[in-house]
Structure formats: structure tokens, C-alpha cells
Amino acid sequence: MTSSDWGDWLPRAVAEADPETVSLWYLGCNGFAIKGRDGTVLWIDPYVGTGDPPRTVRMIPVPFDPEDVESADAVLATHEHTDHVHGPSQAPILANTDAEFIAPDDSLTVAHEEESWTEEWDVDDEQFSEVTEGDELRIGEFTVHVVETHDADATHPVGYVIDHPTGTVFHAGDSKPSPAFPALAEEYDIDLGILAFGSIGTIPDKETGEPVRTKWYSDENEIVEAASALELDRLVPTHWDMWKGLTADPTALHEHVRSFEHPERLQVVEIGDRIEL
Template sequence: MTSSDWGDWLPRAVSEADPDTVALWYLGCNGFAIKGRDGTVLWIDPYVGTGDPPRTIRMVPIPFDPEDVDSADAVLATHEHVDHVHGPSQAPILANTGAEFVAPDDSLSVAREDERWTEKWDVADEQFLEVAEGDELRIGEFTVHVVEVHDTDATHPVGYVIDHPDGTMFHAGDSKPSSTFESLADEYDIDLGILAFGSVGTVPDKETGEPVRTKWYSDENEIVSAASALELDRLVPTHWDMWKGLTADPTALHDHAQSFEYPSRLSIVEIGDRIDL
């Protein structure tokens, strides 16, 4: 594990914040810390690893050390990939705070079997909570709905619609446009949607090392299509900053979105930024 480039200011910012509604801090990649006005804190897909150079190379700072996190009620994972389920990034948060690790089955298999969190960190098996599409759970002031998404690169991805008295958020993981999104728009009035965005690039093959054309995230047209189907008031693109060769320019989305009714607003955040509902 590489030490934080920024010391402990980001975990302290989350811990000490007293938002009027709900505050979100972008952690880079697809990670967020979310804190409600009553003090409930959720971490979604926090990742402070450096990737697997030379195949995947981290392009943004490591903004915090998970050992410095002292405020967490739950850590949520959207799917089993290493930048979404990663013991060195997430298990210390569970050990420090007693938070639950909320995740679908294949993500929990990584934590329990592949990385053996309960053996390597002070994490109890009772902290693992398996969820699946259609589940609803209450975490402090938040109601979390587990929903179906579309990510063919993952074995069992899910998304999270997070309801709060002051607004509704949707974290889609690495989903591309999904046939379920229009029905989600019918069921939920989503104020802020978090969708992965990136370019098509070449990434070395795991076995041969040869460059392979790779598309892991939605392109400009796909992310706006997804945001439109979800009828998002506010789109927050993520993941565009993370991997060498797959980075993208989120400001280009202004041109792609301007003729559509949704998203009503595009919010571009950089690692460490705070936004509020």
C-alpha cells in the first residue's frame, strides 16, 4: 500500500463536516464518501491502490490513508473488480469503525476468499452484508435500494439508489446504458447520478503484455444517453481521471448534453472536491 499523497486532511474533512443536507467527496476513480446532515457516513468504492503497472497505471493522487478513516457506517461495493473491492483500501476502514461491508456475492467472495480480510485485518465475518437487486436497507439517515445495472465486464455488478430526506443519489458503478434506467427514472426522482466515463484506449494484455483495444466505460454519447434515460437533474461523471490510456475530458460532455432535456446540470469534480445536494 502506498501512503497518502495528501496526509489525513480528506478523512478529517469528512469527519468534521456538518452539512446542511448531504455532502459528497470525490475520491478519484469511482469512489465517494457521502455524509448526511445527521452524521451518517457511507463510503462507496473507495480505492487507494496504484493499479497493476504496467497494465493499469494510476494517474491521480492517493488522497487518503484508510487507517485515518474514523467515520463510516458502511462501505458499499458495486462489483468485484480490484478498484472497487480492495482489501488494503477498505478493510482498514471496517476495522477502525466497525462499519458493514455491503456488496453483492461475487464482491464478497473477493473479500472473504481471495483476499481473506478476516485473517489479515481486524474484520469480523458479521461485518459482511450480501445484497442483490431488489434489496432495500436502512443505513442511518439513508435508505439504500440495490438495483440492476449493465456492466458486461463484471460478473455481478449492482447500482445503489440512495434516498435521503434532502434528495436522491444514484451510483451506477461502471455501468453503461441499461434497459433498466427508464424504469428507475419512473420509480425515483434522482437528483444526482454518478456514472463512469472514459475513452477507448490500449491496455496491455494480462498474459501476453501486448496492447489490446480496451473500452471499460461509457463514451460521451453513452453517458449522456444513460443520464437522459435516468432523467438526472445532475450528472457527475467519474473514472475519467484514473487509468493511463483511458482518461477522457469530461468538459466535452457539455456539448453532448446541451440539446437534451436531461441531464439538467453537469457537475465536473476532481479528486478531493466536495459537492452538496
């Protein structure tokens, strides 16, 4: 684990913020801190690791130290991959704040069995909550719906529809277009959708080290297909900044979305940006 490139300003910004509705801070990769007007704070997929060079190489700053996070009611994980469930990134947040770690079963297996969070950090078993598709949680001012997504590279991915009196956010993890999305559009009026986007590149194979053609995230056409099926008002693409060889230009999406009814708006954010619901 490396130290933050930015000191503690980002956790302080979250702690000191007083949103009128809901504020979101992009943490890079697929991570967000989300704070409501009543002070409830959710962290989704926060990751401050550097990957596993030379296979996966982090291309963006480390924006905060987990030990500096003082405001958190829950940490949510979308699936079990390292950049979504990572003890050094997330367990210190739980230890500092007594927040819950909310995740599907395979993600909890990583935390319990592979990384031994309760042994390595001051984290209690009571802080772990298993969720699956169809569950509904109340976390402070937010109602969180656990929904089906489609990520063939994960063993049990989920997405989170986060309802607030002032609007609705959908975090889809690393999902590609899913047959479940049109039904979500019927059930929820999603104001802001967070979808992973990236290029196709060559990544060294885990076993042989030989470069292998790799596609982990939606391309330009797929992300627009997903946003259209979800009938998003606003699309925020993520993950395009993270891994060497898989980075992409999110501004290129302006040309892809322009002829579709949805998303109504494309909002490109960079690591550290704050946006409002």
C-alpha cells in the first residue's frame, strides 16, 4: 500500500461537505464517496491499491489514505475483484468508523477467508452484511436496492440503486449491458448512472506472463446500449482512467450518445471531482 499522493484533503472534503441534495466524489477506478444532505456517507468500491505490476499497473494518483476517513456509514462492494474488495483500502475505514461492509457472498469470502480482515485489522464480524439481488436496505437517509447486473468476469456481481428523497443513483459495478436493465428502468427513475468503460488491450496472463487480448469493461457502443436500456438522465463513465493498456477517452462518448434519447446528458468526471445529484 502506498501513501496518498494528495494528503488528507479528499476525506476532509467529504467530512466537511454540507450538500443541498446528494454529493458524489469520484475516487478513480470505480470508487465513489456519496454524502446526503442529512450527513449519511456511503463509500462504494473504494480502492487505493497499485494493482499487481507489471500485470495491472495503476495509472492515476492514490487520492486518500483509508486511515484518514472519519465519515462513513457503510462501505459497499459490487463484486469480488481486487479493485472492488481490498482489505488495505477498505478495512481501515471500517475500523475507524464502525461502518458496515455490505457485499454479496463471494466478496465477503475474500474479506473473511482470503484477506482475514478481522485478524489483520480492528474489524468485527458484526460489521459484515451479506446482500443479494432483491434485497432492500435502509442506511440513514438512503434506501439501497440490490439489483442484478451482468459481468461475466465476476462470480457474483451486483449493482446498487440508491434512492434519496432528492433523486436516484445507480452504481452498476463493472457491468456490461444486462437483460435486467430495461426492468430496472421501469421500476426506478434513475437520475445518475455510473457505468464502467474502457478499451480493449493486452494484459499479461497471470500464469505465463504472455500478453493476452483483454476486455474487462464496456466499450463505447456497449456503455451507450446500457445507458439507453436504463433510460438514464445522466451517464457518468468510470474505470477508463485506471489500468495501463485499458484506459480510454470518455470524451469520445459524446459522439456515441448524441443520437439516443438516453442518456440525456453525459458527464465526464476525473479522479477527485465532486458532482451533485
